[in-house]
Amino acid sequence: MIENPPPPRRGLYWIALALLVLSAVIAYRIFFSGRSTAPRAAAAPVPAITALAIEEDVPVALSGIGTVSPLFSVTVRVRVDGQLDAVAFKEGQDVKSGDLLAQIDSRPYQAQLDLAIAQKARDEAQLKNALLDLDRYELLWRQDSVARQIYETQKATVDQIKATVSADQAQIDSAKVQVAYTTIRAPISGRTGARLVDPGNIVHAADATGIVVINQIDPIATVFTLPEDKFQAVNQALRSNKKALPVTAYARENATVIGQGSLSLVNNQIDTSTGTFQLKAVFPNPSHTLWPGQYVNARLVLGTRQRAITVPAPVVQRGPQGEFAFVVNADDTVSVQKIAVAQVQDGKAIITEGIAAGTRVVVEGQYRLRPGVKVTEVQPAGKPAKAQAKTDPAAAKPDSK
Numbered sequence: 285m286i287e288n289p290p291p292p293r294r295g296l297y298w299i300a301l302a303l304l305v306l307s308a309v310i311a312y313r314i315f316f317s318g319r320s321t322a323p324r325a326a327a328a329p330v331p332a333i334t335a336l337a338i339e340e341d342v343p344v345a346l347s348g349i350g351t352v353s354p355l356f357s358v359t360v361r362v363r364v365d366g367q368l369d370a371v372a373f374k375e376g377q378d379v380k381s382g383d384l385l386a387q388i389d390s391r392p393y394q395a396q397l398d399l400a401i402a403q404k405a406r407d408e409a410q411l412k413n414a415l416l417d418l419d420r421y422e423l424l425w426r427q428d429s430v431a432r433q434i435y436e437t438q439k440a441t442v443d444q445i446k447a448t449v450s451a452d453q454a455q456i457d458s459a460k461v462q463v464a465y466t467t468i469r470a471p472i473s474g475r476t477g478a479r480l481v482d483p484g485n486i487v488h489a490a491d492a493t494g495i496v497v498i499n500q501i502d503p504i505a506t507v508f509t510l511p512e513d514k515f516q517a518v519n520q521a522l523r524s525n526k527k528a529l530p531v532t533a534y535a536r537e538n539a540t541v542i543g544q545g546s547l548s549l550v551n552n553q554i555d556t557s558t559g560t561f562q563l564k565a566v567f568p569n570p571s572h573t574l575w576p577g578q579y580v581n582a583r584l585v586l587g588t589r590q591r592a593i594t595v596p597a598p599v600v601q602r603g604p605q606g607e608f609a610f611v612v613n614a615d616d617t618v619s620v621q622k623i624a625v626a627q628v629q630d631g632k633a634i635i636t637e638g639i640a641a642g643t644r645v646v647v648e649g650q651y652r653l654r655p656g657v658k659v660t661e662v663q664p665a666g667k668p669a670k671a672q673a674k675t676d677p678a679a680a681k682p683d684s685k
Contacts, residue, residue, distance in 0.1 A: 332649030350508025354499035390466035397459035404452030474500035521586035531565035
């Protein structure tokens, strides 16, 4: 009996493989067709801080770095040679003009003054006698008792002695000045610095160091610079304002106001090496908040821009096409608005084109924005949320215990 051979196993393998592929294709179509028919979820709003553009009067100002300097500074030097007998001031003392500062030994100069006075007294006695002789000679000459030459000679002698007396008076005046120079007084009001010479030393009029330096610090001055291209704006403001332009001094490390003054000088030339020009302002300084040598930020106000549109400075963004801002529409979506900025100062940007008063603009969070994206308002860092008390039940209900 002949038996039939078993069916080959290779055929079963290919049938199973075909069924597996068919199942995968059906699952793929079902999965992706389901995704295409399901509605897409809307994109979440982007958190951002916004503000409204406002219309206000804005001061037009320029800022520069300045150095405080005394309004007047005098190195007090001696004007005669001699021993310094006494110093009448304390270091760091406020003095007024005319106050006694030091005393030099005046005895040699007083002796010269006494000598000059004695010489004048002697010459005045000779002049008195010569005048009497002149009167007698004049009488005799008129009586033809003496020659005219004798009378003229006596008259010349009188004139000579008069000149000698005048010279004696000049010597007296000079000696008095020398004596006065031995008493050293403050030439200006201000504050003394360190004492440069101690009592007992011999001082000379040729000494370069002097005795002390006095700086006038109330009022006080500040010298600062501005770029060359700002000169015409300053010049125009000076010509159009009858009053001195106000200047505010700020501390270098922060925005603290340490002085309010006015512009007193625009230097008469521009520094070609730096491209800047120098200005000087004078400040009342009764509290000594400004000190010589101190660095400050000086802010010069040229005028006021009326009804300017302002936004916070971070609103202004810069791109290949220029300056722009993200504007929030009524439906909380944003759009890009090209703007023109006149000036940025005090944390505000003055907008001359592109934004009107009342426009809502994005202040922070621009890096995640693009046109059409919705934004949701968030509180700036460090400020408490306004709605927290309403949304937190525990905070709204009193403790029942």
